[in-house]
Amino acid sequence: MTTPRDLLITTMDLAARRALERGNLSLALAGAELIDLLEARAVTLAGDHLVPSDRRSLADRMLDEAASSLAQQAPYDSVGTWLWRRGRGLSEAYLAALEAEGQLSRRRRHRWMIFQPTHTVLVDSPARRHAANRYASDEPVLAALAAAAGIGDGLTERSPSVADEAVATVLAAVQDAVRDLEAERQRRAIEEAAFDNIWRGD
Known part of the structure; x- marks a missing residue:
């Protein structure tokens, strides 16, 4: 299993506690x-820019796609730029990948309702148990990523407690991107509320 798959399985297992x-x-x-x-040495960091290594196929299809999306020539992507580009619609892509691998199933909430929408659930599998054990062990990388996704205690101001400087740089960039996204949501909510007030004459 890969870290993205462990992360998605963890969030699906725990997301019922919060939206x-x-x-x-x-x-x-x-x-x-x-x-x-x-970790696979498919990319290295030069400052906060991503420098791809010699291209070789990775065992995981999604990771191979991620490696292919890296800028292959200078000027290379910054970590933040790549996160925003690669992250667009990525949760849906991973859900589809896990479903294709048989890690997920679709069930109806009420079998007697013909048009009731289905919902996706995790099947009991070694992958699910592996992800659960990794999260329960407080492994710092998965814990920090899950916090950024909204699981656990949420984002904190503390630096991620990882020894690898490159990994810490990525985790910090993820936290910054999530904070920027939340700030954008709040800005839009304020603008929409102000627009509604104009129409209501408030």
Whole structure:
């Protein structure tokens, strides 16, 4: 299993406790991909820019797609720029991948309602148990990514407690991106509320 898959399975297992924003999750998944690419030495960091290594196919299809999306020539992507580009719709892509692999199933909430929408649930599998054990162990990378996605205690101001400087840089960039996304949501909510007030004559 990969870190993005562990992250998605963890959030699905725990998300019933709180509503998650798909944008946050997509950014966290992109960060998880980048951390796995660093571990696989498919990319290195030069400052905060992503320098791809010699192109070689990775065993995981989604990670291979992530590696392919890296800018191959200078000027290379910054971590933040790549997170925003790669993260667009990424949670849906991973849901589809897990479903295709048989890790998810679709069920109706009420079988007697013909037109009742289905919902996606995790199947009991070694992958699910692996992700649960990894999260329960307080492994710092998964914990930080899950917090960025909205699981656990949420974002904190503390730096991620990881020894690898490149991984810490990615985790910090994910946190910054999620905060920027939340600020944008708040700005839009204020603008929409002001617009509604104008129409109501408030």
